[in-house]
Amino acid sequence: MTPDATDHMDLVFKALADPSRRLLLDRLFAAEGQTLGALADGLAMTRQAVSQHLALLEAANLVATVKRGREKLHYLNAVPIHEAHARWIAKFERPRLDALAALKQHLEGDPE
């Protein structure tokens, strides 16, 4: 990878290394195009904390924003996650591991 791409991967993994930020990504996965207010609603975080987390996620390009009038809508951007997966996960995978994961999911009753 180029140095630029390595720096970007650092930002992606740092952004993902925080449970609050992963929660925000889960919320964007569940419903795309949310405002800061909607994302902060019902969370045990101040709006300011949510705003700071979103800024880090945006810097890592994990969140894309679109301005609509005075509102800023947030979208989960799966491109860097795909790149991290292709570079750091897929190459270590074997079909057997997929089978084991399926078995584990089945035994643990994970509905996913």
Add this chain to the structure above:
Amino acid sequence: MTKHTYVYVTYIVSTPEKVWEALTDPQVSVIYWERETVSDWEVGSAWELRRPGHGVDVVGEVLESDPPRRLAMTWVRPAGHAGVDMACRAAFDIEDAGGKVKLTVTHTDLSDDNLKGVSGGWPAVLSNLKTLLETGGTIPDPFSAR
């Protein structure tokens, strides 16, 4: 049925002209997408996404064409296609971001089923486009990890 919007952003070390060419030249798109993007790219013209050896995946109309900044089109399944129905729109915004290009793909009016297909597809397509423009090569078997 709920209609979804999806937004994908990737930063590519390239020029807006090269990104535009990669999106609109079938000889380039087939390299990173395994599909040819075919049109004269005039507003109102038809466009097609052709998969060599497998027919046409998507057809539509060019809604906006402002080279090398913005391209928007409708996405519809051709008659008789076995895939999930779609009647959506996609827009590509290409912005100079100081030595890099910010490419934003906005896909709107997606059904629940379209969302699954699109969210599996765009990240692979855009990653491979980025790799092609930055290195001249492509990711081996880019669409296998879906």
